[in-house]
Amino acid sequence: MKTYLVIGGMALITFLIRYTMFAVADRFSFPRWFEEALRFVPPAVLTAIIVPSVLPAGGETLPVPQLAGALAALLVGIRTRSLLPVILTGMTVFWLVRWFW
Amino acid sequence: MASLKKREFLAGARDTVPLIVGALPFGIIFGTLAVKNGLSLGQTMALSLVVFAGSAQFIALGLFAAGAAPGVVLLTTFVVNLRHLLYSATLAPGVRGLPGPLKALMAFLLTDETFAVAAPRYGDGGDPDTRHYYYLGSALAMYGNWQAASLAGALFGNLIPGAAQWGLDFAMPVTFIGMLVPYLRNPSMLTAAVAAGAAALAAQGLPHKLGLVAAAAVGVAAGFAVKLFCAYRRGVREGGAP
Numbered sequence: 001m002k003t004y005l006v007i008g009g010m011a012l013i014t015f016l017i018r019y020t021m022f023a024v025a026d027r028f029s030f031p032r033w034f035e036e037a038l039r040f041v042p043p044a045v046l047t048a049i050i051v052p053s054v055l056p057a058g059g060e061t062l063p064v065p066q067l068a069g070a071l072a073a074l075l076v077g078i079r080t081r082s083l084l085p086v087i088l089t090g091m092t093v094f095w096l097v098r099w100f101w
Numbered sequence: 102m103a104s105l106k107k108r109e110f111l112a113g114a115r116d117t118v119p120l121i122v123g124a125l126p127f128g129i130i131f132g133t134l135a136v137k138n139g140l141s142l143g144q145t146m147a148l149s150l151v152v153f154a155g156s157a158q159f160i161a162l163g164l165f166a167a168g169a170a171p172g173v174v175l176l177t178t179f180v181v182n183l184r185h186l187l188y189s190a191t192l193a194p195g196v197r198g199l200p201g202p203l204k205a206l207m208a209f210l211l212t213d214e215t216f217a218v219a220a221p222r223y224g225d226g227g228d229p230d231t232r233h234y235y236y237l238g239s240a241l242a243m244y245g246n247w248q249a250a251s252l253a254g255a256l257f258g259n260l261i262p263g264a265a266q267w268g269l270d271f272a273m274p275v276t277f278i279g280m281l282v283p284y285l286r287n288p289s290m291l292t293a294a295v296a297a298g299a300a301a302l303a304a305q306g307l308p309h310k311l312g313l314v315a316a317a318a319v320g321v322a323a324g325f326a327v328k329l330f331c332a333y334r335r336g337v338r339e340g341g342a343p
Contacts, residue, residue, distance in 0.1 A: 003144050006171045010161060010178045011151035017182050019208035021189035025197045030190070037325040041191040042220040043284040044297035044320025045184070046277045048313050049213065051298040053274040057305035066271065073275045077282035086279030087119045087272065094271050 064101055069094030109231045113219065113238025120214040121246040123273030127155055128247050132254020134159075138166045142255050149251040153209070153244065156310055157181045181310050187317060188216040195223035199233065207233065210240035214273075217280055289331065293324025 030038070054070045055063060073090030080086070128149075135145035140162070148158045157178045164174045188211055196204050218239045222232040285291050297320025304312035 004147060006174050007147045009175050013175055013178050014152050014154050014182050015209055018185045018189055018211045019205060021193040022196050022204040022208050025193040035194060037321055038191045040293040040321040040324035041187055043281060043290050043294045044317045046217060046281040047294040047298040048301040048316035050274045050277045051301040052305055069271060069275060070278060073278040077279050081283060083279040087275050090275035091272060
């Protein structure tokens with residue numbers, strides 16, 4: 001029972017973090033400069049998630065398959081600007097390099 | 102109009118598929134570990150159904166197993182999920198005027214993946230009437246996948262011990278790379294990404310996703326600074342007051 005209560009508390013806290021900004025959005029708006037700054041959130045967050053998943057902490061050796069896959073994905077992305085070829089190339093290069101390395 | 106909304110809903114779900122491929126192994130591993138750590142099937146599914154936050158769920162497993170006090174679990178949940186505050190602040194101007202229950206549903210279903218997929222629709226180009234259907238398509242696809250994967254892991258996790266080694270989880274960063282590239286169209290956006298990436302490497306020692314929050318903040322500040330600098334230089338070149 002206690003575990004379910006803690007899970008309920010986790011759910012409430014998580015929901016409040018996700019909902020607070022949506023709830024006040026009608027009555028309150030950020031200063032213009034702040035909304036301008038928030039435009040940088042998506043590229044900053046994406047990179048902050050990508051980099052540690054390609055180069056995990058405490059790795060003794062360089063994760064060559066991950067680096068190769070990420071580099072291939074980046075090049076295909078710049079070239080085609082289309083998501084599916086990026087994913088297919090990135091995963092294929094990753095698996096191939098991992099297989100041969 | 103109705104068909105346009107339906108199309109947006111389906112497009113949101115479809116654009117989330119690569120991220121589902123990346124998240125599936127995590128969900129299966131979560132279900133497997135939860136049962137292995139002594140949680141019941143009901144407790145495992147309760148975590149996925151009502152908390153619906155992968156990293157927080159994983160960390161809670163470790164804390165439950167260590168017999169941590171409820172306060173520690175709740176405080177850790179808060180810190181791990183703090184990044185969602187950044188996401189909802191970014192989307193907030195775009196949800197203004199929506200009915201309360203819809204906003205609550207969108208907030209409940211907010212994840213890294215749906216934020217990344219839907220954020221471009223909440224920028225300049227998005228259609229305010231249909232983009233929420235796109236968001237919900239992405240979010241419900243993520244939700245369904247997470248429940249199915251958690252359940253499959255809890256029920257059959259010990260039958261496929263090697264699933265974690267297939268490398269399917271690499272689909273997540275690869276997809277994010279594909280979504281990042283279109284943003285890198287001017288010096289300030291490029292700076293935001295490079296600074297966030299460098300800060301993420303430097304902050305990898307920080308626990309509980311704090312490194313992600315710190316790196317994102319560094320990236321946003323750097324990008325905004327370059328944007329201000331470019332605007333200032335343009336002002337000087339045109340001879341006006343900056």
